[in-house]
Amino acid sequence: xxDIRQIPIGALxxxxxxxxxxxxxxxxxxxxxxGIGQIVGGVWEPATSxxxxxxxxxxxxxxxxxxYGGRIxxxxxxxxxxxxxxxxxxxxxxxAVVGGWFDTIMSRLVDLLMSIPTLIFGLVVLSVLxxxxxxxxxxMGILDSTRVxxxxxxxxxxxxxxxxxxxxxxxxxxxxWIIFREILPNALSPLVAELGLxxxxxxxxxxxxxxxGLGVQPPESDWGGMVRENKEGIVFGIPAALIPAGxxxxxxxxxxxxxDWVLNRTSDLKGGRGNA
Amino acid sequence: MGSSRILILIAQRIAMGVLLLFAVSALxxxxxxxxxxxxxxxxxxxxxxxxxxxxxxxxxxxxxxxIVRYFRWLGGVLTGDLGTALSNGRDxxxxxxxxxxxxxxxxxxxxxxxxxxxxxxxxxxVRYRNGAIDKIISGLALASTSLPEFFIGYxxxxxxxxxxxxxxxxxxxxxxxxxxxxxxxxxxxxxALTFVVLAHMMRMTRAAILNVMQSAYIETAELKGLSxxxxxxxxxxxxxxAPIVNVVMLNLAYxxxxxxxxxxxxxxxxxxxxxxxxxxxxxxxxxxxxxxIFAAVYIGLNMIADIVAILANPRLRNPR
Numbered sequence: 001x002x003d004i005r006q007i008p009i010g011a012l013x014x015x016x017x018x019x020x021x022x023x024x025x026x027x028x029x030x031x032x033x034x035g036i037g038q039i040v041g042g043v044w045e046p047a048t049s050x051x052x053x054x055x056x057x058x059x060x061x062x063x064x065x066x067x068y069g070g071r072i073x074x075x076x077x078x079x080x081x082x083x084x085x086x087x088x089x090x091x092x093x094x095x096a097v098v099g100g101w102f103d104t105i106m107s108r109l110v111d112l113l114m115s116i117p118t119l120i121f122g123l124v125v126l127s128v129l130x131x132x133x134x135x136x137x138x139x140m141g142i143l144d145s146t147r148v149x150x151x152x153x154x155x156x157x158x159x160x161x162x163x164x165x166x167x168x169x170x171x172x173x174x175x176x177w178i179i180f181r182e183i184l185p186n187a188l189s190p191l192v193a194e195l196g197l198x199x200x201x202x203x204x205x206x207x208x209x210x211x212x213g214l215g216v217q218p219p220e221s222d223w224g225g226m227v228r229e230n231k232e233g234i235v236f237g238i239p240a241a242l243i244p245a246g247x248x249x250x251x252x253x254x255x256x257x258x259x260d261w262v263l264n265r266t267s268d269l270k271g272g273r274g275n276a
Numbered sequence: 277m278g279s280s281r282i283l284i285l286i287a288q289r290i291a292m293g294v295l296l297l298f299a300v301s302a303l304x305x306x307x308x309x310x311x312x313x314x315x316x317x318x319x320x321x322x323x324x325x326x327x328x329x330x331x332x333x334x335x336x337x338x339x340x341x342x343i344v345r346y347f348r349w350l351g352g353v354l355t356g357d358l359g360t361a362l363s364n365g366r367d368x369x370x371x372x373x374x375x376x377x378x379x380x381x382x383x384x385x386x387x388x389x390x391x392x393x394x395x396x397x398x399x400x401x402v403r404y405r406n407g408a409i410d411k412i413i414s415g416l417a418l419a420s421t422s423l424p425e426f427f428i429g430y431x432x433x434x435x436x437x438x439x440x441x442x443x444x445x446x447x448x449x450x451x452x453x454x455x456x457x458x459x460x461x462x463x464x465x466x467x468a469l470t471f472v473v474l475a476h477m478m479r480m481t482r483a484a485i486l487n488v489m490q491s492a493y494i495e496t497a498e499l500k501g502l503s504x505x506x507x508x509x510x511x512x513x514x515x516x517x518a519p520i521v522n523v524v525m526l527n528l529a530y531x532x533x534x535x536x537x538x539x540x541x542x543x544x545x546x547x548x549x550x551x552x553x554x555x556x557x558x559x560x561x562x563x564x565x566x567x568x569i570f571a572a573v574y575i576g577l578n579m580i581a582d583i584v585a586i587l588a589n590p591r592l593r594n595p596r
Binding site: 070112113115116117119120121123124125126127128129200202207208211212213214224227233234235236239242243245246248249252253256257260 | 293
């Protein structure tokens, strides 16, 4: 069905890099050459055969930190994306099916939340909330669910007027059945295509917050936090901060390439034929 | 007839914007009230005696219900009184003045460079559609939506400030600097900001022009023998202005937000850095004030985008 030779080269590359990064995140304790907080050399030593990426601002092995940092970045971004998807699509489907005042209130509320830039409102809320991983996931997930809500509602409104949904309603199915058994399976493909883009957004948002010192708190650090730790080196011509920044870029470009391909594939399938 | 209808539409849009701004102010205020702890607790710290806390709450009027405090805050904002910062007790409005100016200066420089460049490149992409230039542009657009701002910022800093030493790595500006000195100071952050919005703006400009060029009336104009120049001037341009201005305004709104991270990278004394500093210090009055300013600029630019679209729409100008 899915022939590997049919995947365009860009998407294949994206798929490989994404898989490698995710695998290294999962297997972090097994493949990391040193301990996460272990000081193994001088400050900002250049790359050697023992330390492939050199050492960081405290003399810790940069490769080890990268592997563990990726774990935190991917973990938090994935959970936030999952939250935003569950929240956004359930509310969006419900709004489309129930309609009336629920739809009006939810949609206006989402419009209002979206009229403030996400980063700005995130900063406002984080100024009073305790800094913890749970807070980060909740704030990122809830703010981003507004985008998913819009898409889910728009898709569900179309599906809701189709004959098979009408039939289900006439045979007396409840709302939960309509939402999860009739609408959800048919709305899945546009939502899955959106999933990749929301994940990238979560990675970039988390990295920006951590870079600003408001995301993951030390001693833990994600890639954004590692850029922050090593940024002073730039002024001395030491590019250590660019390594985590580049990893964020690599992850988001790869996921973007895959998402683009999935989007093209699903929109082709919608047309009824072809799997180009 | 036509003009009065346009005026009504514009008035409606402005009223909407003002209403939205009030709703956003309420949302920002509510966003800082979601925890039981309060300002008095943050000023005095965990070790404060209950008596001291009670006194300070009385003094700051924190015993009133949230809705009363919101309207008191809003009344202050509307009369230009943004309150005092918790961290240093200074008047927020006066500390904001210089920083707001600095941020607008940086954003303006980035806009002056990126807007004409994006439109030019967008036109080129349409002219050489599906060619090499077009491919490069869509590749750049993909990269720029994926690159974090600090990657662009630090690459620029490493090469142009540290290796080549053309520009300072820290963008300090102060009042006594001459305009040229200021330009030199903001060169790198402005370039980084330009990169942040450029590709997106190009791609949207391309889509807008392409949309117009594929309309039936362009074909009609070609068929009746108008020269390409006349087609662009009489038919394509008037219809492309609205979408292009819309694209520009949306991206300027995006640019205003991008400023926050860029300012922190280059230690630029603007509003974004001020906001981030005070989020770290948990200085709620400052965060509320600056958050509201950012939201207002963002909403304002979106509103201007809509108004220009109304003004430039020939269908609304000459209603049937």
